[in-house]
Amino acid sequence: MSQYxxxxxxxxxxxxISRVEDEALxxxxxxxxxxxxxxxxxxxxxxxxxxxAVEMSGGSAGNTVAGLxxxxxxxxxxxxxxxxxxxxxxxxxxxxxxxxxxxxPLSGEPPTARCMILVTPDGERSMSTYLGACVELxxxxxxxxxxxxxxxxxxxxxxxxxxxxxxxxVKAATIAHDAGNEVAMTLSDSFCVDRxxxxxxxxxRSGTVDIVFANEAEALALYETDDLDDxxxxxxxxxxxLAVVTRSEKGCVVVRGAERQTFEATRxxxxxDTTGAGDLFAAGFLRGYTMGLDDARxxxxxxxxxxxxxxxxxxxxxxxxxxxxxxxxLLNGG
Amino acid sequence: MSQYxxxxxxxxxxxxISRVEDEALxxxxxxxxxxxxxxxxxxxxxxxxxxxAVEMSGGSAGNTVAGLxxxxxxxxxxxxxxxxxxxxxxxxxxxxxxxxxxxxPLSGEPPTARCMILVTPDGERSMSTYLGACVELxxxxxxxxxxxxxxxxxxxxxxxxxxxxxxxxVKAATIAHDAGNEVAMTLSDSFCVDRxxxxxxxxxRSGTVDIVFANEAEALALYETDDLDDxxxxxxxxxxxLAVVTRSEKGCVVVRGAERQTFEATRxxxxxDTTGAGDLFAAGFLRGYTMGLDDARxxxxxxxxxxxxxxxxxxxxxxxxxxxxxxxxLLNGG
Numbered sequence: 310m311s312q313y314x315x316x317x318x319x320x321x322x323x324x325x326i327s328r329v330e331d332e333a334l335x336x337x338x339x340x341x342x343x344x345x346x347x348x349x350x351x352x353x354x355x356x357x358x359x360x361x362a363v364e365m366s367g368g369s370a371g372n373t374v375a376g377l378x379x380x381x382x383x384x385x386x387x388x389x390x391x392x393x394x395x396x397x398x399x400x401x402x403x404x405x406x407x408x409x410x411x412x413x414p415l416s417g418e419p420p421t422a423r424c425m426i427l428v429t430p431d432g433e434r435s436m437s438t439y440l441g442a443c444v445e446l447x448x449x450x451x452x453x454x455x456x457x458x459x460x461x462x463x464x465x466x467x468x469x470x471x472x473x474x475x476x477x478x479v480k481a482a483t484i485a486h487d488a489g490n491e492v493a494m495t496l497s498d499s500f501c502v503d504r505x506x507x508x509x510x511x512x513x514r515s516g517t518v519d520i521v522f523a524n525e526a527e528a529l530a531l532y533e534t535d536d537l538d539d540x541x542x543x544x545x546x547x548x549x550x551l552a553v554v555t556r557s558e559k560g561c562v563v564v565r566g567a568e569r570q571t572f573e574a575t576r577x578x579x580x581x582d583t584t585g586a587g588d589l590f591a592a593g594f595l596r597g598y599t600m601g602l603d604d605a606r607x608x609x610x611x612x613x614x615x616x617x618x619x620x621x622x623x624x625x626x627x628x629x630x631x632x633x634x635x636x637x638x639l640l641n642g643g
Numbered sequence: 644m645s646q647y648x649x650x651x652x653x654x655x656x657x658x659x660i661s662r663v664e665d666e667a668l669x670x671x672x673x674x675x676x677x678x679x680x681x682x683x684x685x686x687x688x689x690x691x692x693x694x695x696a697v698e699m700s701g702g703s704a705g706n707t708v709a710g711l712x713x714x715x716x717x718x719x720x721x722x723x724x725x726x727x728x729x730x731x732x733x734x735x736x737x738x739x740x741x742x743x744x745x746x747x748p749l750s751g752e753p754p755t756a757r758c759m760i761l762v763t764p765d766g767e768r769s770m771s772t773y774l775g776a777c778v779e780l781x782x783x784x785x786x787x788x789x790x791x792x793x794x795x796x797x798x799x800x801x802x803x804x805x806x807x808x809x810x811x812x813v814k815a816a817t818i819a820h821d822a823g824n825e826v827a828m829t830l831s832d833s834f835c836v837d838r839x840x841x842x843x844x845x846x847x848r849s850g851t852v853d854i855v856f857a858n859e860a861e862a863l864a865l866y867e868t869d870d871l872d873d874x875x876x877x878x879x880x881x882x883x884x885l886a887v888v889t890r891s892e893k894g895c896v897v898v899r900g901a902e903r904q905t906f907e908a909t910r911x912x913x914x915x916d917t918t919g920a921g922d923l924f925a926a927g928f929l930r931g932y933t934m935g936l937d938d939a940r941x942x943x944x945x946x947x948x949x950x951x952x953x954x955x956x957x958x959x960x961x962x963x964x965x966x967x968x969x970x971x972x973l974l975n976g977g
Contacts, residue, residue: 328961361736361959362707364698375695394728402695625695627662627956 314599316459319370323390324557352439366402376592379493385409391442395421432580447473457488466497493520496527519550572608575616585624590615648716648933650793653704654777655722686773700736710926713964719743725776729755766914783805791822800831827854830861851883906942909950919958924949
């Protein structure tokens with residue numbers, strides 16, 4: 310019997326969040342709405358040039374498992390930090406939610422990863438990530454018992470950036486499938502898709518991955534097309550079990566082979582910070598999926614979680630998502 | 644000529660902020676709405692027992708100078724951190740606002756101070772502070788040129804907790820007065836007043852301090868009375884230039900000798916987190932005072948700044964206060 314609904318694997322990152330005007334992105338040479346990888350030197354110079362910030366645990370897959378347990382699910386996490394203050398913050402935050410997190414921290418350099426997030430008045434976030442300790446994640450960090458104990462093992466496409474994490478994922482996928490469990494991934498970012506298009510398609514077509522999460526830009530990038538319909542047809546053909554394509558305020562499309570269903574987004578009055586929107590959608594959907602809910606209810610849980618997170622600063626819910634009336638209703642079979 | 648409107652001196656602290664239900668305060672044995680000093684061991688055990696948190700630079704006098712520059716004033720800060728990640732965060736945040744901050748960090752233990760802030764649904768904050776590196780602040784950290792260059796040197800009563808900071812303050816006050824400048828203090832917290840009542844009264848009566856900021860509870864504690872009128876009469880007698888007593892949503896009273904003026908608070912729809920309310924009131928008032936505004940306008944600037952900070956999480960403004968229309972009007976002579 311599975312002990313965990315979802316195990317997520319990702320780059321373990323502390324976010325450094327600052328509100329800026331659009332002109333600051335130009336001045337700091339940060340690409341809007343994208344995730345750009347930066348080295349240690351740029352991390353220092355960018356931080357020096359930034360305004361005051363708030364620090365908060367982040368990392369795409371970390372946010373997803375935080376959202377999942379916030380919705381009452383059970384979760385575990387694998388990701389690499391260093392034995393420094395930011396690493397302690399990351400470990401504390403995820404464990405204090407009840408997420409099992411036992412990945413051995415590095416004892417020295419490089420330091421814990423950080424992502425400088427500049428949030429513009431339109432709520433868009435532009436991210437500059439220094440991967441730090443994440444580059445050391447490898448197959449030795451995959452706990453077989455843990456993978457076998459999780460209904461779904463979920464990982465982020467961003468893991469193709471560090472050198473050995475992909476080997477960890479292939480190992481985890483084999484263990485998961487041998488145990489009769491499923492494997493899910495997020496395509497993470499359209500620039501990430503551009504970097505690893507062939508490898509992501511191979512993960513899908515080989516059946517290494519059963520479930521794919523993508524936003525519209527990522528799905529279009531995957532097939533190098535401007536035609537969403539075309540992308541949806543092809544992602545349906547390429548995905549073993551199901552694909553979920555999110556479209557911001559236009560809702561999402563769940564694709565199972567040639568079948569498609571469209572679901573609405575949750576209306577949000579004021580978008581404060583879009584950081585974590587995709588991560589939390591995946592959290593909500595996977596909470597429903599691992600409870601055995603139908604796609605409509607799973608998509609609705611995803612929409613509620615994503616809608617909540619973009620109305621606050623930071624990518625992790627500050628209050629239990631399961632208490633949101635709409636979420637509570639869905640979780641209780643409504 | 645003064646280069647800085649205000650120099651503030653205080654415990655340099657990074658806040659670790661977490662939202663909790665009231666029952667958690669009981670479970671964690673944290674006194675509601677108070678600031679309690681804790682040792683390193685309790686800091687570790689309390690953090691382990693706390694939920695996920697957000698980290699943000701804090702410290703009462705640090706928040707005040709942050710608010711002052713956010714309102715267009717010029718400021719400097721003196722306070723002690725260690726050479727660790729939290730110390731770097733503190734230094735970055737305050738310098739990035741344009742505040743001059745040159746206090747030499749400790750090169751080793753104890754680590755940078757942190758304050759665990761538990762915010763309940765009513766917006767009240769309950770603080771547990773581990774002073775860490777702050778205990779090393781002493782007269783050697785007072786830069787004479789800096790003190791002589793500031794119109795007002797402002798410090799927090801909390802500085803009576805670490806062992807040698809009071810010597811630093813006496814030194815700074817002498818330099819300030821020799822340069823023809825003024826000295827202000829905040830009584831910080833009613834429990835702090837209970838600890839140092841005699842010393843605070845002596846600072847006021849000896850003229851070491853010209854301006855006193857207190858909230859109602861602190862003013863009552865100072866004179867061990869339940870009668871606000873009595874406290875206001877006596878604080879007027881004891882304060883050299885002026886005292887400002889804040890009363891939350893009831894506004895504030897500015898006392899100059901036997902004269903009293905009462906001013907309104909800014910109406911706030913939803914109180915999210917009261918952390919920093921007093922600090923930001925002092926920031927606004929001092930911004931007006933050092934511009935030469937009358938007490939009514941200074942109090943109004945204090946009310947706008949305090950009203951803004953309690954409608955967000957954390958004690959430092961995330962967006963420039965000078966852009967708030969009501970603040971902009973006051974700053975432009977309206």
